[in-house]
Amino acid sequence: MLSILIPTYNYECLGLVEELHRQAQTLSFPIEILVADDGSKEELKRNNRKINKLSNCMFIELKENVGRARIRNFLSEKARYDLLLFIDSDAGLISNFFLQDYVSAIQNNEVVCGGLLYDRPLPSEIFSLRYYYGISTEERSAKARNLHPYAQFSSFSFLIRKKTFRQILFDESFSGYGHEDTAFGIELEKRGIKIKHISNPLYHLGLEKNEDFLQKTEMSIENLYRSSAKLEESVRLLQTYNKVRKYKFQKPLAFLFRKTRGILKRDLKSSHPSMKLFAFYKLGYLCNIKQNN
Template identity: 85%
Template sequence: MLSILIPTYNYDCLGLVEELHRHAQTLLFPIEILVADDASNEDMKRNNRKINKLSNCMFIELKENVGRARIRNLLSEKARYDLLLFIDSDAGLISSTFLQNYVSAIQNSDVVCGGLLYDSTLPSVIFSLRYCYGISTEERSAKERSLHPYDQFSSFNFLIRKKTFRQILFDESFSGYGHEDTAFGIELEKRGVKIKHINNPLYHLGLERNEDFLRKTETSIENLYRYSDKLAEHVRLLQTYKKVRKYKFQKPIAFLFRKTRGILKKDLLAHHPNMKLFAFYKLGYLCNIK
């Protein structure tokens, strides 16, 4: 009935799979757990291979890195059951009824999104930028997400009927990091597939160090620019960028960004990064792309 699909790259997700496996034993319907590794380093794969020892669980090793979109599509091809639950490997369970909550919610829907949370305490200041961004931008209740259901779609934690997923798939033309889930949400809207948002979150545990997250943000913005024709009406940063260009503010903002980039980075990599400055950093970086 339920295929739990977990893409992973250089992350130890054995504990997550073991906990999901324990929960699955208490339910009255069949469950499989498939983990696909996107060519991680050997040390990480060595521990994750223990997943194969669990009943109805499989650890699939890809020989080359295929990316965030392709690996999810591959998992859907290998899934046996009609309901696909996608979970990122750096997730942590919160509720003991997590799986049952999803199965109950999908009865009259094709797609259900559960949301995510961050721990109430910052684990270390070296993760402060990722943590503050997550708290301010990504943590949303089901009520809040339902106001813009397609724009709030996230591949971190969602359930979808296999038939629906196979009709759409993740767009494999997206390379690098960022926004393949934005494109998927757009396709759901185009096809009139209804999304139900519920409060069934997972913890997001895999925080990047400040410097790494800033680099990933820059890569994400480059992807945003590359696919702006597809994403323009659904991403706030692109909407702001469009207004900036309309009123011919792009060059002044780009110039100001270049002059202040060092100061901005110093703040963003500090203990208490300012999210308004982070928003300007992203806009300034976008305005500088040629």
């Protein structure tokens, strides 16, 4: 009935799978857990190979990195059951009824999103940017997410009927990091497929160090630039950029960004980074890309 699909890259997720497997044993319907490794380092795959020792679980190793979109499509091909529960490998269970609550919610829906939380307190200042950004931007109640259900779609954790997923798939033209889930939410909306947001969160445990998260943010904005025609009506950063361009402020902003980038980075890597400065950093980075291309 339920296929749990976990893409992973350079992250040890044996503990997550063991907890999901434990919950699965208490339920009355069949469950499989498939983990696909997207070309991780050898030392980070050793423990994950123990997943194969658990009943109805499989650890699949891809020879090369295929990317966030393609690996999810690959897992959907391998799945045996009609319900697909996608979970990122850096998730942590909160509720003992996580699986049951998801399956109950899908009965009258095509897509269900459970949400995410960040464990308190901040584990270390070296993760402060990812941590405070996540709390300010990604933590949302089910009520708040249901106000804008498609814009709030996240591939971190969602349940979908297999026939629905196979009609859409993740857009494999998105390479690198970022916005493949944005495009998936847009496609759901275009097709009139309803999303139900519920309160069934997981912890997001895989915090990147500040410098690493800044680099991933820049990669995400580069993805956004390459796919702006597909995303401009749905992504706030592009909407803001279009307003800036309308009043011909993009060149001054790009210039200001270049002059202040070092100062901005120092704040963003501090113990309490400013989310307003982070928003400016992203807009300035996009303006700079646009000006240079």
